[in-house]
Amino acid sequence: MDLHPESLGSKFVEDPQAFYRRLRPSGPVHQVIVWGGVRAWLITGYEEAKALLADPRLAKDHFKALELFPPGLGGPHRSPLSANMLHADPPDHTRLRKLVNKAFAARAVQHLRPRIEQIAEELIGDLDTRVTVDLIQSFALPLPIRVISALLGIPEADRAAFVSWIEPFIGSTSAARQRSAEEALGDYLPRLLADKRAQPDDDLLSELVAVSEDDDRLSEAELLSMTFLLIMAGYETTVNLIGNSVFALLRDRDKVARLRADPTLLPAAVEEFLRLESPLNTATTRFTIEPVRVGDVEIPANEFVLVALLAANHDEARFNHPEELDFTRSANQHLAFGHGIHYCVGAPLARLEGEVALGRLLDSFPNMALDTTKPVPQYRKSTLMHGLRTLPVVLNG
C-alpha cells in the first residue's frame, strides 16, 4: 500500500511506462490522486486488471458516480449525453448492448474495408511530400472521423459541421468549447435521427433506429446518448492507435523493413501496437459498490478504481519482454479493448482501420521517417487517453 499516493500528473501522461515501472515493486494496486484531488485506486497487474474489469462489484452507473464525486472538482463528464451504455450497469447495460450488437451484426465490418481504403487514399493524396507533415493533424485525426461519418450515415452536406462539433472533444479543449460543441450536437443529432426514421438508409444509425422499434425499445434519450457514445468511443481511441503505431514503428527501422517485406504481418503488428502503446492508458472510471479485496489490499466500498490497461499490457508476469515490439508474439491477449461486459463494441472496426492506415502509409511512402530535427512529440494531457498531440514526419525521408 502506498503511504503517499502519487498524483496522476504530467509525469504519468508523458511517460506512463516509467511511472508504472516505479510503482510495480509495491504490487498491483496503488492509491493515487486524480482530477485535481480525488482519491482513486490504480490497478497495474494484468491478472488483477482482467479480473476487476469483469467484476460486478465494480460499477459504472453515471449518476451514482456523480454522487460519489466531490463537488467543485473536474472529474466525470456531467452531460446527459454521457449517461450512455459505457456508463451503465446491468440490467440497463445488458439491454442497450444487445441492441447495439444487433445493429453492428447487421453490418459486417469487413464490408467497410473499401470505403476505409478510399478515405485513407484521399488523405494520403492530400499530404505534402515536400515538407514535414504533422501526421496526427493531417491523417490520424481525419481518418476515423470520416469512417465514423460513413458508418453512421452522416449526410455529405453536414460532414464539415459535424467534424467541427466533434473535434473539441479531443484532448484538453476548454470546457466552454466542449459545452458549445455539445449543444450543437444535442441540437443536430435528434434531427438526424428523425431523418433516419423517416427515410432509412444503409447505415448504422438507420439500423439502430430500426432495432429501437423492436420489443426492447430504446427511449429517445437512450438512442441519442448511444449515438453520441458511438461517435466518441471510436474517435480519439482510433486516432491514438494510428498515431502511436506509426510513432513506435518509425523508431525501429528493422521493424519497418520487416513489415514492408511481409504485409501479412499487418494484423499481428496492429495487435502488438495495441498492446505496446495502448490508445487508452486507463479504462473508464469504475467504483466499488462493496469492499473488494485485491491480493492483500482491501479497496473500501464507494471508491473510484482506474484499471491501467497500458500497465497491464506491460506486465512481465504476463508478457515476455513487454517493452519490446514483437510482431510474432504468441497469445497476445492484451487488454487494450477492455474485458468483460464493456468489451469494446468497435474492436473489429478499429483493427481494420489500424491495418488499412498502416498498410496504406507503408505502401505510399517507402522512405517515410520521423523528423528528428523537431522536438520530441508530446502526449495529450489526459489520464484516460494515451495519444500524441503531433507527429512530425517526412514522407520522402
Ligand code: HEM
Ligand atoms: C483503437 C481503437 C479503440 C480502442 C483502443 C477502444 C477501446 C475500448 C475500451 C478499452 C473499452 C472499454 C472501456 C471500459 O471498460 O472502461 C471500449 C468500449 C467501447 N468502445 Fe471502443 N475502442 C476503440 C475503438 C472503438 C470504435 C471504432 C468504436 C465504434 C465505432 C468503439 C465503440 C465502443 C463502445 C460503444 C464501447 C462501450 C461498450 C460497452 O459499454 O458495453 N470503440 N473501447
